[in-house]
Amino acid sequence: EAGVTQFPSHSVIEKGQTVTLRCDPISGHDNLYWYRRVMGKEIKFLLHFVKESKQDESGMPNNRFLAERTGGTYSTLKVQPAELEDSGVYFCASSQDLGQSEAFFGQGTRLTVV
Amino acid sequence: KQEVTQIPAALSVPEGENLVLNCSFTDSAIYNLQWFRQDPGKGLTSLLLIQSSQREQTSGRLNASLDKSSGRSTLYIAASQPGDSATYLCAVDNYGQNFVFGPGTRLSVLP
DSSP: OOOEEESSSSSEEOOTEEEEEEEEETOOOOEEEEEEEETSSEEEEEEETTTTEEEEOOOOOOOEEEEEOOGGEEEEESSSSSOOOOOOOEEEEEEEETSSSSSOOOOOOOEEOO | OEEEEEOOOOEEEETTTOOEEEEEOOOOSSEEEEEEEETSSSOOEEEEEEETTEEEETTTTTEEEETTTTTTEEEOOSSOGGGOOOOEEEEEEEEHHHHHHOOOOEEEEOO
């Protein structure tokens, strides 16, 4: 069974550009989460999908970030326009049952904004 | 607001030693607690999941305990090996919504 996969693994963009990160959760997992770690800080929650619906987006830093999960399968996280402070590692995770089962994380996308 | 701390921040031990990593959280109303390891430049690998109704979980040389009332969890690693070197993260699941992560313990096991 494939795990959570994220694409790209690395992205270097200039300030003001747009970047789209993709996450493919484990098949059958309704819950999909985005987290990020910025330099020197803890991993922080961004948002949570249940199927295609946003269950909780309280961690999204501002309106430059847009997450979608069309059809309840893969998800994208778009940053537009990117700022220097958006640099970090963006992790995606999925789980089967809310609060009851393990969460499985992807390898992360390392975003560098220059 | 849930806060998670981990001590020590870093630990270096000779191969073969048993060791304990500590995790503390401020709000005891949790759904579960999960321990992860992260190797440099890699993603997070799930080690153990403890439900709020459980006291401990074991997997191989790893044993994790949970004391909800005192807001503590420990990860015990028996007979440590150089391959155990990594950062160990404790994450608390609040109400089944999302994880709050601790800062991690960076472990080095010396051959």
